[in-house]
Amino acid sequence: MLSRRNFITQSVAGAAAIPMILSASLPAAKPKGGKKLFNSGDVVLFQGDSITDAGRNKSTQRPNDAGSFGNGYALMAASGLLSRFPEKQLVIYNRGISGNKVFQLAERWEADCLALAPKLLSILIGVNDYWHKRSYGYDGTVAIYENDYRALLKRTQNALPDTPIVICEPFAIEGGTAIGDKFQEELEPYRHAARKLSEEFNTLFIPYHSIFIEALKHAPAPYWSADGVHPSMAGAQLMANAWLKTVAGFNN
């Protein structure tokens, strides 16, 4: 009983849960106050590929609904916002679709982005623009990725000029089963294009590639992702925490 009793009296916060990985890989949060992040009823939209999709039920597509969100970083980031800002009555959608590249986002952008009129838009796209070329016969190039992405961002800012955008860096986790020879080297220009577009369009940017490099100092690749592309529970929560820290100053 003694060990149990010690646990009860000492465990609360005794764990000293310091989010080391994000402290090391993200700029320190500098609270400035003043600016309201959200207004009541704001729509927030997560867009992307399978990493965002994460097995969501596409027959429902409801906002703020777990089944419609899958079980990846978008569920976790959205749930973080919803639990922390109940007064805001945010309306949060996940519209990621497995396998998507930029041109496929563009094809469905009217219905799956502009018509929803998001007040905050988060996009994670790019790994398939490279990976499907490498392994699935897609004939795109990094120039096509960059130009398609630029056109999508222009179209978005024209239609939704006041909507802040979050660009999430495409990433590959070294040691994952899908990350073969030259994968990192060949994905790099896609990552750089995403960062360049973030600067060009003055968006928030989440450096997921750097975050996972830092994460690998703490646990090996399979802990964060089996194939190096699709995050595990640990990887998805780390992504959500980075998103919440960057967008809303959470110190998860």
Next chain:
Amino acid sequence: MLSRRNFITQSVAGAAAIPMILSASLPAAKPKGGKKLFNSGDVVLFQGDSITDAGRNKSTQRPNDAGSFGNGYALMAASGLLSRFPEKQLVIYNRGISGNKVFQLAERWEADCLALAPKLLSILIGVNDYWHKRSYGYDGTVAIYENDYRALLKRTQNALPDTPIVICEPFAIEGGTAIGDKFQEELEPYRHAARKLSEEFNTLFIPYHSIFIEALKHAPAPYWSADGVHPSMAGAQLMANAWLKTVAGFNN
């Protein structure tokens, strides 16, 4: 562009994301340090009913696997531990089963708890012990709930004397569609029995009923749960945050 620019320069942490609901409904965390919460490779187990189950894929039952975890508070709490403690290489299972009452936990306890040898065990059970009596012809009583639960806890402490236990309070969220006349009044003795057993067995206790009463000051019932029994994304994340705060001192 100006509003976007303001967002970029001011939003980081400007949101002043203070977890008000938990500050109001949980004791302040008092870091004491010293005691290690987890050892490397420790097994953590979430047990319970549909709230814990949350649509998990029961054909896989893998630890640390999103599909095997569903999309409720257990996914979120487990992901929180995994993302924050990578060096611990925790092995976390969800074995909640929809519809379960205490006697059904007892029937599968050997395989679904003791054989897994958890180093930390979390149990949320009780709403069906009442609700299925109220609405589905179950003939149990609060005395049966309490006695069955006591026997289960004794059996657990005998088999796993060093394993800390977390008892989660059964709850009903006023205003949910399933919470009819006298539901709260009649659930109350079940809640009290769970709290009494927590004291009797010196376990951690998460006062979910009080937490949701506090949450209702910030948003109406459907925001936290449609039926008052099964939490929404917001409700599940709030539960996970309370769990992580109580067990590991997270300040989510």
